[in-house]
Amino acid sequence: MDKDKIIALLNQDLEGEHAAIIQYLTHAYAMGEGEMACEIEAIAREEMRHLDWLAETIVSLGGTPSLKRGDMRRDGESVPDWVRNDVLQEEDAIALYEEHIKAIGDPKIKRLLQRILSDEKSHRGDFEHFVEKAQKEGAKDLKGSRQDRITQVLNWGIEHEYTVILQYLFHSYMTSNGDVKKELEDQAINEMQHLEWLSEKLVDKKGAPRVEHTEVDQSTKTADMLRADIKIEREVVAEYNRAANEIAEADIKELLTRIKDQEVYHAEVFSDLLKEEEGQG
Numbered sequence: 001m002d003k004d005k006i007i008a009l010l011n012q013d014l015e016g017e018h019a020a021i022i023q024y025l026t027h028a029y030a031m032g033e034g035e036m037a038c039e040i041e042a043i044a045r046e047e048m049r050h051l052d053w054l055a056e057t058i059v060s061l062g063g064t065p066s067l068k069r070g071d072m073r074r075d076g077e078s079v080p081d082w083v084r085n086d087v088l089q090e091e092d093a094i095a096l097y098e099e100h101i102k103a104i105g106d107p108k109i110k111r112l113l114q115r116i117l118s119d120e121k122s123h124r125g126d127f128e129h130f131v132e133k134a135q136k137e138g139a140k141d142l143k144g145s146r147q148d149r150i151t152q153v154l155n156w157g158i159e160h161e162y163t164v165i166l167q168y169l170f171h172s173y174m175t176s177n178g179d180v181k182k183e184l185e186d187q188a189i190n191e192m193q194h195l196e197w198l199s200e201k202l203v204d205k206k207g208a209p210r211v212e213h214t215e216v217d218q219s220t221k222t223a224d225m226l227r228a229d230i231k232i233e234r235e236v237v238a239e240y241n242r243a244a245n246e247i248a249e250a251d252i253k254e255l256l257t258r259i260k261d262q263e264v265y266h267a268e269v270f271s272d273l274l275k276e277e278e279g280q281g
């Protein structure tokens, strides 16, 4: 099988991981702070590692990691329905990995896919167990349908955070500068925390997180990436500032201020890296 074909298969796997991550996080956030939500978030984190391994492999083959998200199962009225959908998501992943393991000859890539496959089988078992547990314990959907300035601001933040997670990961895969790569990975993890805080707060306030993203910068030159990353950080700092000043509820103000301070830090880190990168160039 030629390289391009392998890259295409791995990108299909990557898109599946992306869909699984968002589907599981959406479910976990809406369940509030329980044991099952924590375990589902832990599974989502394992899917992030899969995504990372697949993206790095794609880049090592000379490809570009896809930013598309595969199909998610969005229906389901109750927690047992959701986790049943998560079982189905794992079954799709298992079938696809089995097919790709058969199709790909490269032993290193085969081994990686086997490794991921064994995780997916274990996740399927976990979700099957959650179906029973959710039925037995009557786990609840804690989301609401509140729509006002607060839910609007929090959903705006969620959209921003999801966008920068994808952007920083993409840049970290594509840059050839090791220091920049490391910082981008670190800040992407920090943005994942922001996504979690905002989503949990929104559910707490009886809103419904809408996990969609806007345009992701796909620069491939390190200096261009950093310029785009600084720009988006400065924009978010201004927006979080504006919202924190305007909203009276203390807990929201506090959350937005805390996140904003971290965004200021991100912008400074990226600015330093840009100076170094330009100095070298």
Ligand SMILES: [Fe+2]
Pocket: 017, 020, 046, 047, 050, 093, 116, 119, 120
């Ligand atoms: Fe996975």
Ligand SMILES: [Fe+2]
Pocket: 161, 190, 191, 194, 259, 263
């Ligand atoms: Fe953030």
Ligand SMILES: [Fe+2]
Pocket: 164, 187, 191, 233, 262, 263, 266
């Ligand atoms: Fe940031």
